[in-house]
Every structure is written in C-alpha cells, then in structure tokens.
Amino acid sequence: xxxxxxVLIATxxxxxxxxxxxxxxxxxxxxxxxxxxxxxxxxADHTGTPRRLTPAQQDRWTKxxxxxxxxxxxxxxxxxDLPARAPGLRWxxxxxxxxxxxxxxxxxxxxxxxxxxxxGVHAVPLAEFAVLGALHFVKGVPTLRARQAAHxxxxxxxxxxxxxxxxxVGLGGxxxxxxASFAALGTHVLAVGRPGRxxxxxxxxxxxxxxxxxxxxxxxxxxxxxxxxxTEGMISxxxxxxxxxxxxxxxxGRGPVVDEAALADALRTGALAGAAxxxxxxxxxxxxxxxxxxxxxxxxxxxxxxxxxxNAAITELxxxxxxxxxxxxELRNVYRRELGY
Numbered sequence: 001x002x003x004x005x006x007v008l009i010a011t012x013x014x015x016x017x018x019x020x021x022x023x024x025x026x027x028x029x030x031x032x033x034x035x036x037x038x039x040x041x042x043x044a045d046h047t048g049t050p051r052r053l054t055p056a057q058q059d060r061w062t063k064x065x066x067x068x069x070x071x072x073x074x075x076x077x078x079x080x081d082l083p084a085r086a087p088g089l090r091w092x093x094x095x096x097x098x099x100x101x102x103x104x105x106x107x108x109x110x111x112x113x114x115x116x117x118x119x120g121v122h123a124v125p126l127a128e129f130a131v132l133g134a135l136h137f138v139k140g141v142p143t144l145r146a147r148q149a150a151h152x153x154x155x156x157x158x159x160x161x162x163x164x165x166x167x168x169v170g171l172g173g174x175x176x177x178x179x180a181s182f183a184a185l186g187t188h189v190l191a192v193g194r195p196g197r198x199x200x201x202x203x204x205x206x207x208x209x210x211x212x213x214x215x216x217x218x219x220x221x222x223x224x225x226x227x228x229x230x231t232e233g234m235i236s237x238x239x240x241x242x243x244x245x246x247x248x249x250x251x252x253g254r255g256p257v258v259d260e261a262a263l264a265d266a267l268r269t270g271a272l273a274g275a276a277x278x279x280x281x282x283x284x285x286x287x288x289x290x291x292x293x294x295x296x297x298x299x300x301x302x303x304x305x306x307x308x309x310x311n312a313a314i315t316e317l318x319x320x321x322x323x324x325x326x327x328x329x330e331l332r333n334v335y336r337r338e339l340g341y
Contacts, residue, residue: 004029005326006088008068010075011095012040012048017315021072024322031064038076044310046073046095065089070325072318080106083113090114091325093318097122097174097305098226098254100340115335116321121313122305123177126224126252126278129304130178131185133250133276134161134220142274142295162186165217165244169208169234170224170253171199172341178222178252179203190214194230208234215242220250227254228340237262246273252304255280264290267297278304 005025009018009032022030036057038048053061065075065086073095075082079102082089091114096102099117103109136142140158147154166182168175171193179189179201189203192211199205206214215221221243225231235249235258243249249272251258260281266272274296280289283302291297321331335341 003027005322006031006067006069007322008032008064008071008086010037010071010073011046012037013072013311013315017311020315021319021322024319025326027326028322029067031067033060033064036061036064042306043308044306048076050076070322074102074108079108082106082108083111091116091331093314093321094118094335095314098341099335101227101254103335103337104340109337114331116331117333117335117341118314118317119333119341120173121310121317123173125307125310126174126305127177127181129276129278129300130222130250130252131181133274133298134166134182134222134248136276136298137248137274137296138164146295161220164188164219165190166220166222167192167211167214167218168203168222168224169211170226171201171205172224172226174252175222175224176201178224182220182222187220190218212239212242215239216244218244218247220248223249223251223253223257225253225257226341227256231257233257233259235259235263240266240272243272245271248273249275249277251275251277251279253279255283260291264294267291267294272296274298276300278302 005028007028007030012034018030018032022028036051036053038050040048068086068089071089071092074092075085094115094117097117097119099115103115138159138161162185164187166187167190168178169192171191179191183189183202191199191201191203191205192208193199193205195207195209223235237259240259240262249263263275267275276298278300279302285299291299324331
C-alpha cells in the first residue's frame with residue numbers, strides 16, 4: 001500500500017464528520033470540496049441538487065476524482081464512468097445498504113472495484129418504521145384521525161399488537177432488528193430467510209420455501225429483503241391472496257419485491273387491513289397510483305431509514321473500514337456480486 005491514501009468525500013458531509021475521517025490516520029489525504037458537490041435538500045441527503053459547475057470548478061472535480069484511492073459515495077456526475085474518471089480508485093464506501101440495482105445498472109459490478117455498503121446503519125430506524133406501520137393500523141389511527149377531523153367523540157374498541165404473529169422476510173441486519181423490536185412488544189415472530197442458510201435470530205427460522213404455509217397465519221408481514229433476481233416479485237399476487245384476512249403489510253425492502261397492483265387490490269377490497277410502504281415499484285410514486293388515495297395505506301417517500309444521526313453512523317463505519325484497509329484486514333459490509341447485496 002502506498003504511503004499516502006487519497007480519500008474523496010463525494011457527497012456533502014458535515015465538516016466535523018470530515019474531520020473525524022481525517023483523524024483516522026496521518027497517511028490519509030482527505031479531499032473534500034463541498035462547494036462543487038450537490039446541495040443537500042435535507043439532513044443526510046446523499047443525492048442533493050446537482051450544481052452547474054464552471055469550467056474551473058469542473059477541473060477541480062476532475063482532479064479530485066483522479067486523486068482518489070478511496071471514495072465516500074459515488075461520482076455524482078457520471079458514476080458509470082468512475083473507473084475512467086478515477087483510475088486509481090480501489091474502494092467505494094456506499095451510503096446506502098442496497099446498491100445491487102445501482103451497480104448493475106451502471107456496469108460497476110463488472111469492474112474490479114471493491115464496494116462496501118451501509119448495511120446495519122439503517123436497521124433501527126427501519127425497524128421503528130415497521131413497528132409504527134403495524135401499530136398505525138392495529139391501534140386504529142386512521143379512524144382516530146378521521147373522527148378528530150370531524151370533531152366526533154365516540155368510544156370504540158381497538159386491538160393490541162401483542163400476541164399477534166409477525167412474519168419477517170429477509171434476515172440481514174435490518175430483518176434481525178425488526179425481529180428484536182417486534183419480539184420486545186410481545187408478538188410471535190416468524191423469521192424467513194434464504195434456503196440452505198442458518199441464521200442467528202431470536203425467532204423460529206424458516207426458508208422461503210415455507211412462506212406459503214406461513215402466510216395464512218400472518219397478522220403482520222414485514223418485507224426486508226434486498227432486490228435480487230430471486231426476490232423480485234417474491235410477494236406475488238398468489239402470496240398476497242394467502243395472507244390472513246385483515247393482515248398488515250410493511251415493505252421496508254425494495255418495491256419490486258411486492259406485486260404492487262395485487263397489493264393495491266387487496267387493500268381496496270378490504271382483504272388486507274393496511275399497508276405501510278417506504279418503497280415502491282416506481283419512485284417517486286406516480287401521481288396516479290391508487291396507493292396515494294387509500295385510507296388504509298401509509299406512504300413514506302423512501303425516507304424511513306433517513307434520520308438525523310445517519311451521517312455520523314456511516315462515518316463511524318467508514319472510519320473503521322479505513323483502519324481495516326490500512327492494516328490489510330477484511331472490510332465490513334463488502335458487497336458480494338454473486339448475491340447482489
């Protein structure tokens with residue numbers, strides 16, 4: 001390894017967190033020029049509003065890329081051209097947990113670059129959203145809001161989440177946190193993972209092959225899987241139809257894992273009690289999607305994982321990985337091309 005390591009910060013990051021990265025090792029040359037990066041629209045926005053660079057600014061960004069051995073996030077201008085624009089680059093620390101679709105669509109999965117993801121960073125906020133989504137419908141929040149808007153006082157009977165069966169599909173860091181969160185609330189959790197794998201989870205573990213048998217027992221289905229060839233369309237119309245009447249669906253994985261049209265039909269007819277959705281087949285969710293107008297749907301604009309402490313958490317992960325890289329140790333959260341995550 002060379003004596004110096006060029007570390008490019010390719011999306012906006014708070015100055016104190018940039019300083020924390022620079023403090024990891026004296027051999028690091030941190031390259032951070034926020035005035036030529038996209039402007040963040042909210043805290044922990046890793047996309048931002050792109051700037052129109054002057055020729056001089058464009059030259060600075062070109063030189064910054066050329067000096068990078070490691071990058072926090074991808075080139076915001078032309079990620080597919082990253083190998084040519086940053087010929088010395090060897091490793092990219094992504095700011096997202098799921099990058100499979102992105103690296104395949106840009107062709108970066110066909111390069112020799114190492115990618116590490118932000119897997120685990122978003123587990124707690126996503127698990128909180130899953131619990132929120134279940135409680136939103138179990139505790140009758142839509143009814144409460146409607147009656148409040150009408151200034152209508154009438155006692156009614158609600159339900160409880162404790163004692164219900166929650167099926168969690170996808171047993172990575174997010175799925176494991178979801179299991180722990182629901183188990184703490186007294187639910188009966190069923191864990192569903194890839195066939196042939198063993199999982200250290202505090203719930204009965206099942207294979208995807210068992211899912212059809214589990215769905216009729218399921219009160220709350222939480223989808224946590226990444227999008228791969230195997231998971232696309234996994235929660236099909238047939239499987240939605242097998243869900244227990246009045247079940248709730250929470251999707252915090254990826255939109256195309258669930259048949260969205262079939263889900264909307266089941267929600268419209270009342271076969272399902274509700275759905276809390278953070279991800280969709282098409283994003284942004286089209287204005288003509290029926291999901292917008294269904295009272296038993298909670299729409300989140302792919303933001304359930306984004307909390308005000310996210311950048312600090314990813315910085316901690318990146319700092320640890322930088323130490324591992326400098327010491328020749330295995331990195332955390334290495335993206336595996338053969339699995340798609």
